[in-house]
Amino acid sequence: MAEKNIKIVSFLCNWCSYGAADLAGVSRLEYPADIRVIRIPCSGRMSAKFILSALREGADAVWVSG
Amino acid sequence: MGNLLEHVGIEKERVHFSWISSAEATKFVDVVKKITEKVRALGPNKKLKKQYN
Amino acid sequence: MHTYTEKIQNLAKDVLKQGKAEMVIGFKQGTIPMAANPFVAKNENDADNLIWSSTCGLNLANYLPGIKKCEGKIGIIAKGCDSRNIVTHIVENKIDREKLYIIGLPCTGMVDKKQIALLFDDEITQFSEEGNTLIVKSETKEEKINKQEYLRSNCKTCTHRNPVIYDELVSDLVEEQIIEDQFADVKKIEAMSSEEKWDFFDKLTEDCIRCYACRNACPLCYCPTCFVDESGPQWVGKGQNTDDIKTFHYLRAYHCAGRCTDCGACEEACPMDIKVRNFTRKLNKDSLELFNWEAGLDISQRPPLDTYQPDDPDDFIM
Numbered sequence: 001m002a003e004k005n006i007k008i009v010s011f012l013c014n015w016c017s018y019g020a021a022d023l024a025g026v027s028r029l030e031y032p033a034d035i036r037v038i039r040i041p042c043s044g045r046m047s048a049k050f051i052l053s054a055l056r057e058g059a060d061a062v063w064v065s066g
Numbered sequence: 067m068g069n070l071l072e073h074v075g076i077e078k079e080r081v082h083f084s085w086i087s088s089a090e091a092t093k094f095v096d097v098v099k100k101i102t103e104k105v106r107a108l109g110p111n112k113k114l115k116k117q118y119n
Numbered sequence: 120m121h122t123y124t125e126k127i128q129n130l131a132k133d134v135l136k137q138g139k140a141e142m143v144i145g146f147k148q149g150t151i152p153m154a155a156n157p158f159v160a161k162n163e164n165d166a167d168n169l170i171w172s173s174t175c176g177l178n179l180a181n182y183l184p185g186i187k188k189c190e191g192k193i194g195i196i197a198k199g200c201d202s203r204n205i206v207t208h209i210v211e212n213k214i215d216r217e218k219l220y221i222i223g224l225p226c227t228g229m230v231d232k233k234q235i236a237l238l239f240d241d242e243i244t245q246f247s248e249e250g251n252t253l254i255v256k257s258e259t260k261e262e263k264i265n266k267q268e269y270l271r272s273n274c275k276t277c278t279h280r281n282p283v284i285y286d287e288l289v290s291d292l293v294e295e296q297i298i299e300d301q302f303a304d305v306k307k308i309e310a311m312s313s314e315e316k317w318d319f320f321d322k323l324t325e326d327c328i329r330c331y332a333c334r335n336a337c338p339l340c341y342c343p344t345c346f347v348d349e350s351g352p353q354w355v356g357k358g359q360n361t362d363d364i365k366t367f368h369y370l371r372a373y374h375c376a377g378r379c380t381d382c383g384a385c386e387e388a389c390p391m392d393i394k395v396r397n398f399t400r401k402l403n404k405d406s407l408e409l410f411n412w413e414a415g416l417d418i419s420q421r422p423p424l425d426t427y428q429p430d431d432p433d434d435f436i437m
Contacts, residue, residue, distance in 0.1 A: 006102070006105050006106060006109075006110060008101060008102065008105055015088060016085070016086055016087055016088055017084075017086040017088075017094060018088075019087075019088025019089075020086045020087065020088050020089070020090050020091050020093065020094035021091075021094055022088075023088065023089065023091035023094075024091040024092075024094050024095050026091075027091050029091055029092065029095045030095070031094070031095045031098040031099060032098055032099060032102040034102045034105070034106075035098055035101075035102070048067045051067055051071075051081060052114070055076070055080070055111065055113075055114045055115070056114055056115065056116050057116060058111075058115055058116070059111065060080070060105055060108075060109075060110050060111040061079065061080045061081065061082065061101065061104075061105040061108075061111065062080065062081050062082070063081075063082040063083075063084070063101055064081075064082070064083050064084075065082075065083070065084045065085065065086055065097070066084075066085050066086075
Protein backbone atom coordinates (compact mmCIF):
# COMPACT_ATOMS: atom_id res chain seq x y z
CA MET A 1 0.00 0.00 0.00
CA ALA A 2 2.76 2.37 0.93
CA GLU A 3 4.21 2.51 -2.57
CA LYS A 4 1.50 4.90 -3.64
CA ASN A 5 1.47 7.76 -1.24
CA ILE A 6 -1.52 9.87 -2.12
CA LYS A 7 -3.24 12.80 -0.48
CA ILE A 8 -6.95 13.35 -0.68
CA VAL A 9 -7.98 16.70 0.71
CA SER A 10 -11.43 16.25 2.24
CA PHE A 11 -13.75 19.10 3.05
CA LEU A 12 -16.25 17.76 5.55
CA CYS A 13 -19.32 19.55 6.83
CA ASN A 14 -19.17 20.01 10.59
CA TRP A 15 -22.69 18.66 11.09
CA CYS A 16 -22.74 15.76 8.67
CA SER A 17 -19.65 14.04 7.40
CA TYR A 18 -17.38 15.39 10.11
CA GLY A 19 -19.76 13.91 12.65
CA ALA A 20 -19.70 10.65 10.71
CA ALA A 21 -15.91 10.67 10.75
CA ASP A 22 -16.01 11.29 14.46
CA LEU A 23 -18.44 8.42 14.97
CA ALA A 24 -16.29 6.18 12.80
CA GLY A 25 -13.37 6.96 15.09
CA VAL A 26 -15.39 6.36 18.25
CA SER A 27 -16.66 3.09 16.80
CA ARG A 28 -13.07 2.05 16.02
CA LEU A 29 -13.82 1.51 12.34
CA GLU A 30 -10.76 1.37 10.15
CA TYR A 31 -10.40 3.38 6.99
CA PRO A 32 -7.50 4.37 4.70
CA ALA A 33 -5.30 7.10 6.09
CA ASP A 34 -4.89 8.92 2.77
CA ILE A 35 -7.47 11.55 3.52
CA ARG A 36 -6.60 14.89 5.05
CA VAL A 37 -9.68 16.31 6.68
CA ILE A 38 -10.55 19.99 6.69
CA ARG A 39 -13.60 20.81 8.75
CA ILE A 40 -15.90 23.41 7.27
CA PRO A 41 -18.76 24.92 9.28
CA CYS A 42 -21.30 23.86 6.65
CA SER A 43 -21.15 22.57 3.07
CA GLY A 44 -22.38 26.02 2.16
CA ARG A 45 -18.99 27.37 3.21
CA MET A 46 -17.44 25.41 0.34
CA SER A 47 -16.01 27.46 -2.46
CA ALA A 48 -14.63 26.53 -5.84
CA LYS A 49 -11.50 28.39 -4.82
CA PHE A 50 -10.80 25.74 -2.18
CA ILE A 51 -10.92 22.92 -4.70
CA LEU A 52 -8.55 24.64 -7.10
CA SER A 53 -6.32 25.78 -4.28
CA ALA A 54 -6.04 22.24 -2.93
CA LEU A 55 -5.12 20.88 -6.34
CA ARG A 56 -2.61 23.69 -6.84
CA GLU A 57 -0.95 22.96 -3.51
CA GLY A 58 -0.40 19.36 -4.39
CA ALA A 59 -3.52 17.37 -3.53
CA ASP A 60 -4.04 14.27 -5.63
CA ALA A 61 -7.79 14.48 -5.24
CA VAL A 62 -10.43 16.55 -3.52
CA TRP A 63 -13.48 15.23 -1.73
CA VAL A 64 -16.33 17.43 -0.66
CA SER A 65 -18.91 15.85 1.58
CA GLY A 66 -22.05 17.27 3.13
CA MET B 67 -17.00 22.78 -10.66
CA GLY B 68 -16.56 19.03 -10.92
CA ASN B 69 -18.02 19.04 -14.41
CA LEU B 70 -15.91 22.02 -15.50
CA LEU B 71 -12.70 20.45 -14.21
CA GLU B 72 -13.53 17.26 -16.06
CA HIS B 73 -14.16 19.34 -19.15
CA VAL B 74 -10.75 20.96 -18.99
CA GLY B 75 -8.98 17.66 -18.60
CA ILE B 76 -8.69 16.87 -14.91
CA GLU B 77 -9.75 13.27 -14.37
CA LYS B 78 -13.25 12.88 -13.05
CA GLU B 79 -12.06 10.72 -10.15
CA ARG B 80 -10.01 13.56 -8.73
CA VAL B 81 -12.99 15.52 -7.50
CA HIS B 82 -15.59 13.70 -5.42
CA PHE B 83 -18.84 14.79 -3.86
CA SER B 84 -20.99 12.88 -1.41
CA TRP B 85 -23.62 13.25 1.26
CA ILE B 86 -23.16 11.46 4.57
CA SER B 87 -25.25 11.96 7.69
CA SER B 88 -23.48 12.22 11.05
CA ALA B 89 -24.99 8.86 12.03
CA GLU B 90 -23.62 7.02 9.02
CA ALA B 91 -20.13 6.06 10.20
CA THR B 92 -20.15 2.90 8.10
CA LYS B 93 -21.11 4.79 4.99
CA PHE B 94 -18.28 7.22 5.71
CA VAL B 95 -15.80 4.36 5.87
CA ASP B 96 -17.19 2.86 2.66
CA VAL B 97 -16.93 6.13 0.79
CA VAL B 98 -13.38 6.78 2.01
CA LYS B 99 -12.37 3.30 0.85
CA LYS B 100 -14.02 3.73 -2.51
CA ILE B 101 -12.46 7.13 -3.17
CA THR B 102 -9.00 6.06 -2.01
CA GLU B 103 -9.13 3.05 -4.30
CA LYS B 104 -10.08 5.15 -7.31
CA VAL B 105 -7.43 7.78 -6.67
CA ARG B 106 -4.75 5.15 -6.03
CA ALA B 107 -5.58 3.61 -9.39
CA LEU B 108 -5.05 7.03 -11.00
CA GLY B 109 -1.80 7.73 -9.24
CA PRO B 110 -0.49 11.12 -8.16
CA ASN B 111 -1.85 14.26 -9.74
CA LYS B 112 0.53 16.22 -11.94
CA LYS B 113 -1.81 18.73 -13.49
CA LEU B 114 -2.21 22.17 -11.97
CA LYS B 115 0.35 21.42 -9.27
CA LYS B 116 2.50 24.39 -8.31
CA GLN B 117 6.13 24.05 -9.31
CA TYR B 118 8.56 25.22 -6.68
CA ASN B 119 12.03 25.84 -7.96
CA MET C 120 -25.07 54.53 -41.77
CA HIS C 121 -26.90 51.71 -40.09
CA THR C 122 -30.66 52.03 -40.29
CA TYR C 123 -30.89 51.83 -36.53
CA THR C 124 -28.62 54.82 -35.90
CA GLU C 125 -31.14 57.49 -36.73
CA LYS C 126 -33.92 55.74 -34.86
CA ILE C 127 -31.76 55.37 -31.80
CA GLN C 128 -30.80 59.05 -31.87
CA ASN C 129 -34.42 60.12 -32.19
CA LEU C 130 -35.61 57.75 -29.49
CA ALA C 131 -32.82 58.82 -27.14
CA LYS C 132 -33.59 62.51 -27.71
CA ASP C 133 -37.23 61.84 -27.03
CA VAL C 134 -36.45 59.91 -23.86
CA LEU C 135 -34.12 62.62 -22.57
CA LYS C 136 -36.45 65.48 -23.51
CA GLN C 137 -39.48 63.98 -21.85
CA GLY C 138 -37.45 63.05 -18.80
CA LYS C 139 -38.20 59.35 -19.11
CA ALA C 140 -34.57 58.81 -18.23
CA GLU C 141 -31.69 60.92 -17.04
CA MET C 142 -29.11 59.34 -19.29
CA VAL C 143 -28.99 56.89 -22.14
CA ILE C 144 -26.21 54.34 -22.36
CA GLY C 145 -25.30 53.50 -25.93
CA PHE C 146 -22.41 53.49 -28.36
CA LYS C 147 -20.57 56.22 -30.19
CA GLN C 148 -18.19 55.91 -33.09
CA GLY C 149 -14.66 55.18 -31.94
CA THR C 150 -11.58 56.90 -33.29
CA ILE C 151 -10.77 54.10 -35.72
CA PRO C 152 -13.10 52.23 -38.08
CA MET C 153 -14.86 49.18 -36.65
CA ALA C 154 -14.54 50.56 -33.13
CA ALA C 155 -17.64 51.45 -31.17
CA ASN C 156 -17.11 53.03 -27.77
CA PRO C 157 -19.62 52.76 -24.96
CA PHE C 158 -21.07 56.21 -24.43
CA VAL C 159 -23.45 57.86 -22.00
CA ALA C 160 -25.69 60.53 -23.50
CA LYS C 161 -26.87 62.95 -20.82
CA ASN C 162 -28.58 65.57 -22.96
CA GLU C 163 -30.10 65.96 -26.40
CA ASN C 164 -26.86 67.20 -27.97
CA ASP C 165 -25.03 64.13 -26.73
CA ALA C 166 -27.67 61.95 -28.32
CA ASP C 167 -26.44 63.02 -31.77
CA ASN C 168 -23.28 61.01 -31.11
CA LEU C 169 -25.13 57.76 -30.56
CA ILE C 170 -24.64 55.19 -33.31
CA TRP C 171 -25.46 51.62 -34.09
CA SER C 172 -23.51 49.22 -36.26
CA SER C 173 -22.53 45.58 -36.43
CA THR C 174 -19.44 46.39 -34.41
CA CYS C 175 -21.27 47.26 -31.19
CA GLY C 176 -20.34 43.92 -29.70
CA LEU C 177 -19.67 44.94 -26.11
CA ASN C 178 -22.32 44.35 -23.50
CA LEU C 179 -23.82 47.60 -22.20
CA ALA C 180 -25.40 45.91 -19.19
CA ASN C 181 -21.87 45.89 -17.82
CA TYR C 182 -22.13 49.58 -16.98
CA LEU C 183 -25.33 49.41 -14.92
CA PRO C 184 -24.00 48.28 -11.52
CA GLY C 185 -21.32 51.00 -11.66
CA ILE C 186 -23.77 53.87 -11.86
CA LYS C 187 -24.16 55.15 -8.33
CA LYS C 188 -25.49 58.66 -8.66
CA CYS C 189 -28.62 58.84 -10.69
CA GLU C 190 -31.81 60.33 -9.29
CA GLY C 191 -34.02 59.43 -12.20
CA LYS C 192 -34.10 56.46 -14.49
CA ILE C 193 -31.23 55.09 -16.52
CA GLY C 194 -31.89 54.60 -20.20
CA ILE C 195 -30.05 51.79 -21.90
CA ILE C 196 -29.93 50.44 -25.41
CA ALA C 197 -30.16 46.68 -25.22
CA LYS C 198 -29.78 44.02 -27.85
CA GLY C 199 -30.89 40.47 -27.08
CA CYS C 200 -27.94 39.44 -24.95
CA ASP C 201 -27.68 42.82 -23.19
CA SER C 202 -31.32 42.56 -22.18
CA ARG C 203 -30.73 39.10 -20.74
CA ASN C 204 -27.86 40.47 -18.69
CA ILE C 205 -30.11 43.27 -17.49
CA VAL C 206 -32.55 40.60 -16.33
CA THR C 207 -29.68 38.86 -14.54
CA HIS C 208 -28.80 42.14 -12.82
CA ILE C 209 -32.41 42.61 -11.72
CA VAL C 210 -32.64 39.02 -10.45
CA GLU C 211 -29.38 39.47 -8.55
CA ASN C 212 -30.67 42.71 -7.00
CA LYS C 213 -28.00 44.85 -8.60
CA ILE C 214 -30.55 47.27 -9.95
CA ASP C 215 -34.30 47.88 -9.76
CA ARG C 216 -36.47 47.36 -12.79
CA GLU C 217 -38.12 50.70 -11.97
CA LYS C 218 -34.78 52.47 -12.29
CA LEU C 219 -34.42 51.39 -15.91
CA TYR C 220 -35.77 52.59 -19.20
CA ILE C 221 -34.81 49.92 -21.69
CA ILE C 222 -34.68 50.66 -25.38
CA GLY C 223 -34.84 47.21 -26.91
CA LEU C 224 -32.95 46.54 -30.08
CA PRO C 225 -33.69 43.44 -32.16
CA CYS C 226 -30.21 42.36 -33.18
CA THR C 227 -29.04 40.69 -36.36
CA GLY C 228 -25.67 39.67 -35.02
CA MET C 229 -22.34 41.34 -34.49
CA VAL C 230 -19.32 40.86 -36.69
CA ASP C 231 -16.03 39.27 -35.77
CA LYS C 232 -13.63 42.19 -36.16
CA LYS C 233 -10.52 40.09 -35.82
CA GLN C 234 -11.60 37.82 -38.64
CA ILE C 235 -12.25 40.80 -40.91
CA ALA C 236 -8.90 42.32 -40.05
CA LEU C 237 -7.27 39.10 -41.23
CA LEU C 238 -8.48 39.81 -44.77
CA PHE C 239 -6.19 42.81 -44.98
CA ASP C 240 -2.44 43.16 -44.82
CA ASP C 241 -2.64 46.81 -43.88
CA GLU C 242 -4.83 48.87 -41.64
CA ILE C 243 -8.56 49.18 -42.28
CA THR C 244 -9.47 52.77 -43.04
CA GLN C 245 -13.17 52.58 -43.68
CA PHE C 246 -16.05 50.38 -42.64
CA SER C 247 -19.66 50.67 -43.60
CA GLU C 248 -22.61 48.39 -44.04
CA GLU C 249 -25.62 48.15 -46.25
CA GLY C 250 -28.06 45.59 -45.03
CA ASN C 251 -26.21 42.34 -45.13
CA THR C 252 -23.18 43.59 -47.03
CA LEU C 253 -20.17 44.97 -45.27
CA ILE C 254 -17.90 47.30 -47.20
CA VAL C 255 -14.42 47.35 -45.75
CA LYS C 256 -11.62 49.47 -47.19
CA SER C 257 -7.95 49.83 -46.56
CA GLU C 258 -5.30 51.90 -48.37
CA THR C 259 -4.72 49.17 -50.90
CA LYS C 260 -7.95 47.30 -51.39
CA GLU C 261 -11.68 47.19 -50.88
CA GLU C 262 -13.68 44.13 -49.87
CA LYS C 263 -17.40 43.57 -50.00
CA ILE C 264 -18.28 40.76 -47.68
CA ASN C 265 -21.41 39.02 -46.52
CA LYS C 266 -22.11 39.84 -42.89
CA GLN C 267 -23.56 36.40 -42.17
CA GLU C 268 -20.22 34.77 -42.93
CA TYR C 269 -18.33 37.05 -40.61
CA LEU C 270 -20.59 36.90 -37.58
CA ARG C 271 -19.03 36.26 -34.20
CA SER C 272 -19.25 32.61 -33.25
CA ASN C 273 -21.68 33.29 -30.40
CA CYS C 274 -23.94 35.28 -32.74
CA LYS C 275 -23.99 32.36 -35.15
CA THR C 276 -25.56 30.12 -32.52
CA CYS C 277 -27.67 32.83 -30.85
CA THR C 278 -31.31 31.98 -30.26
CA HIS C 279 -32.31 35.14 -28.40
CA ARG C 280 -31.70 37.99 -30.81
CA ASN C 281 -34.75 39.90 -29.65
CA PRO C 282 -34.60 41.65 -26.31
CA VAL C 283 -36.49 39.78 -23.60
CA ILE C 284 -37.31 42.91 -21.61
CA TYR C 285 -37.88 46.43 -22.92
CA ASP C 286 -39.95 49.60 -22.58
CA GLU C 287 -39.64 50.61 -26.18
CA LEU C 288 -38.39 48.97 -29.34
CA VAL C 289 -36.14 50.44 -32.02
CA SER C 290 -37.69 48.34 -34.75
CA ASP C 291 -39.92 45.34 -35.28
CA LEU C 292 -38.77 42.09 -33.76
CA VAL C 293 -36.53 39.98 -35.95
CA GLU C 294 -36.92 36.31 -36.68
CA GLU C 295 -35.04 34.08 -34.26
CA GLN C 296 -32.51 31.65 -35.61
CA ILE C 297 -33.19 27.97 -35.28
CA ILE C 298 -30.01 26.19 -34.32
CA GLU C 299 -29.98 22.45 -34.70
CA ASP C 300 -27.08 21.64 -32.45
CA GLN C 301 -26.29 24.54 -30.20
CA PHE C 302 -23.41 22.91 -28.40
CA ALA C 303 -21.58 21.11 -31.20
CA ASP C 304 -18.31 22.77 -30.16
CA VAL C 305 -18.67 21.68 -26.54
CA LYS C 306 -19.51 18.12 -27.53
CA LYS C 307 -16.37 17.97 -29.62
CA ILE C 308 -14.26 18.75 -26.57
CA GLU C 309 -16.29 16.41 -24.37
CA ALA C 310 -15.48 13.53 -26.68
CA MET C 311 -11.74 13.96 -26.09
CA SER C 312 -9.74 12.04 -23.51
CA SER C 313 -8.50 13.80 -20.37
CA GLU C 314 -5.03 14.28 -21.84
CA GLU C 315 -6.38 15.68 -25.10
CA LYS C 316 -8.63 18.07 -23.21
CA TRP C 317 -5.74 19.20 -21.07
CA ASP C 318 -3.60 19.85 -24.13
CA PHE C 319 -6.47 21.59 -25.92
CA PHE C 320 -6.90 24.07 -23.09
CA ASP C 321 -3.14 24.42 -22.73
CA LYS C 322 -2.99 25.52 -26.32
CA LEU C 323 -6.06 27.70 -25.94
CA THR C 324 -4.68 29.75 -23.08
CA GLU C 325 -1.01 29.81 -23.99
CA ASP C 326 -1.19 33.36 -25.33
CA CYS C 327 -3.05 34.77 -22.33
CA ILE C 328 -1.33 37.86 -20.95
CA ARG C 329 -3.52 38.06 -17.83
CA CYS C 330 -4.87 41.50 -18.71
CA TYR C 331 -8.31 40.54 -17.31
CA ALA C 332 -10.06 42.26 -20.20
CA CYS C 333 -12.46 39.31 -20.38
CA ARG C 334 -13.37 39.86 -16.75
CA ASN C 335 -13.76 43.60 -17.12
CA ALA C 336 -15.94 43.31 -20.22
CA CYS C 337 -18.21 40.78 -18.55
CA PRO C 338 -21.43 42.15 -17.06
CA LEU C 339 -21.46 39.27 -14.57
CA CYS C 340 -18.13 40.24 -13.04
CA TYR C 341 -19.05 42.97 -10.59
CA CYS C 342 -17.44 41.72 -7.38
CA PRO C 343 -15.84 44.63 -5.48
CA THR C 344 -12.68 42.53 -5.09
CA CYS C 345 -12.04 39.88 -7.67
CA PHE C 346 -10.51 36.60 -6.45
CA VAL C 347 -7.42 37.29 -8.57
CA ASP C 348 -6.75 40.43 -6.52
CA GLU C 349 -7.21 38.78 -3.14
CA SER C 350 -3.93 38.33 -1.34
CA GLY C 351 -4.74 36.63 1.94
CA PRO C 352 -4.89 33.88 0.92
CA GLN C 353 -3.73 34.34 -2.61
CA TRP C 354 -5.77 31.97 -4.74
CA VAL C 355 -3.99 32.55 -8.02
CA GLY C 356 -0.39 33.51 -8.66
CA LYS C 357 0.16 36.76 -10.48
CA GLY C 358 2.69 35.56 -13.03
CA GLN C 359 2.60 34.00 -16.44
CA ASN C 360 2.74 30.46 -15.10
CA THR C 361 0.48 28.32 -17.30
CA ASP C 362 -1.26 26.76 -14.32
CA ASP C 363 -1.96 30.16 -12.81
CA ILE C 364 -3.42 31.31 -16.11
CA LYS C 365 -5.64 28.27 -16.27
CA THR C 366 -6.74 28.57 -12.66
CA PHE C 367 -7.84 32.11 -13.38
CA HIS C 368 -9.84 30.99 -16.40
CA TYR C 369 -11.48 28.09 -14.54
CA LEU C 370 -12.63 30.26 -11.68
CA ARG C 371 -13.74 33.12 -13.88
CA ALA C 372 -15.82 30.69 -15.88
CA TYR C 373 -17.19 28.94 -12.84
CA HIS C 374 -18.40 32.22 -11.39
CA CYS C 375 -20.51 32.61 -14.51
CA ALA C 376 -22.22 29.23 -14.09
CA GLY C 377 -25.95 29.54 -14.65
CA ARG C 378 -25.56 33.28 -15.28
CA CYS C 379 -23.72 33.53 -18.58
CA THR C 380 -25.81 34.66 -21.54
CA ASP C 381 -23.09 33.89 -24.08
CA CYS C 382 -22.97 37.55 -25.15
CA GLY C 383 -19.39 37.16 -26.36
CA ALA C 384 -18.11 40.36 -24.74
CA CYS C 385 -15.22 38.40 -23.19
CA GLU C 386 -13.95 37.22 -26.56
CA GLU C 387 -14.64 40.60 -28.12
CA ALA C 388 -12.44 42.26 -25.51
CA CYS C 389 -9.60 39.75 -25.61
CA PRO C 390 -6.54 41.35 -27.20
CA MET C 391 -4.92 37.97 -27.80
CA ASP C 392 -7.94 36.43 -29.49
CA ILE C 393 -8.34 33.63 -26.97
CA LYS C 394 -11.62 31.79 -27.32
CA VAL C 395 -12.47 32.08 -23.64
CA ARG C 396 -16.06 31.10 -24.29
CA ASN C 397 -14.87 27.50 -24.47
CA PHE C 398 -14.95 27.53 -20.69
CA THR C 399 -18.33 29.15 -20.14
CA ARG C 400 -20.02 27.24 -22.95
CA LYS C 401 -19.62 23.98 -21.07
CA LEU C 402 -21.36 25.48 -18.05
CA ASN C 403 -24.14 26.86 -20.24
CA LYS C 404 -24.64 23.41 -21.68
CA ASP C 405 -24.74 21.89 -18.20
CA SER C 406 -27.26 24.39 -16.88
CA LEU C 407 -29.48 23.69 -19.85
CA GLU C 408 -29.18 19.92 -19.56
CA LEU C 409 -29.26 19.56 -15.78
CA PHE C 410 -31.60 22.39 -14.82
CA ASN C 411 -33.29 23.24 -18.11
CA TRP C 412 -32.07 26.76 -17.53
CA GLU C 413 -30.98 29.58 -19.78
CA ALA C 414 -29.85 32.69 -17.97
CA GLY C 415 -31.71 35.97 -18.05
CA LEU C 416 -35.00 35.09 -19.68
CA ASP C 417 -37.44 35.90 -16.90
CA ILE C 418 -37.19 38.36 -14.01
CA SER C 419 -39.56 36.29 -11.87
CA GLN C 420 -37.44 33.15 -11.84
CA ARG C 421 -34.57 32.45 -9.49
CA PRO C 422 -31.44 30.90 -10.98
CA PRO C 423 -30.93 27.15 -10.35
CA LEU C 424 -27.84 27.60 -8.22
CA ASP C 425 -29.67 29.59 -5.56
CA THR C 426 -32.81 27.51 -5.30
CA TYR C 427 -33.55 23.98 -4.21
CA GLN C 428 -35.77 21.54 -6.03
CA PRO C 429 -36.31 17.99 -4.80
CA ASP C 430 -35.44 16.67 -8.25
CA ASP C 431 -32.15 18.55 -8.56
CA PRO C 432 -29.32 16.34 -9.82
CA ASP C 433 -27.28 15.13 -6.83
CA ASP C 434 -23.94 14.01 -8.18
CA PHE C 435 -22.15 17.23 -7.41
CA ILE C 436 -22.05 19.89 -4.73
CA MET C 437 -20.37 22.44 -6.90
